[in-house]
Amino acid sequence: MKPHRHDRRRRTDAAHHRIFRYHATLGKSNAHHATMTYTRMTLTQSQPLLRWPVRIYYEDTDAGGVVYHASYLRFMERARTEWLRGLGFEHNQLRTDYQTVFALRQVQVQFVSPALLNDELVVNTQIVAYRHASIDFHHELIRLNDGRCCCRADANIVSVNAENWRPARLPAALLELIINGQ
Secondary structure, eight states: OOOOHHHHHHHHHHHHHHHHHHHHHTTSSHHHHHHHHHHSEEOOSOOOOEEEEEEOOGGGBOTTSBBOHHHHHHHHHHHHHHHHHHTTOOHHHHHHHHOEEEEEEEEEEEEOSOOBTTOEEEEEEEEEEEOSSEEEEEEEEEETTTOOEEEEEEEEEEEEETTTOOBOOOOHHHHHHHHTTO
């Protein structure tokens, strides 16, 4: 079956975009390269660290009493939500007032030491970089009784339009708080 003509054009446009980005990273277009570096802002100043306490309940563990791997992702999500709440934003408010929701785009997790039933952890969450439509977070889950790291992760959260589910700029008020290190 022959692809529709629009499908071929999309592939061509995407290939052109990849080639253009490749040339820009090689420095053949200095002005475009400068713009690309501007759009990903790595934070040089020390961003505040959010510390969110978590107690491990039975529902968080597998049959052996060890924290189930997906539970760590829930703990990190709660910490990011509390960070957002601490800045004065609620998820439902962002959706209604700014037509914006956040989605986890990518996460890289390293499981270091198992957390067990009844352990008390703290989720340390910090912004490490941001762009106009996304935020990179670093998380560490530390066991309080011995100070050992149980899990660390880097997560990329993207801002999307709540109506068409396409990437959208972060709300200006939120971006300003991030830039000012709130």
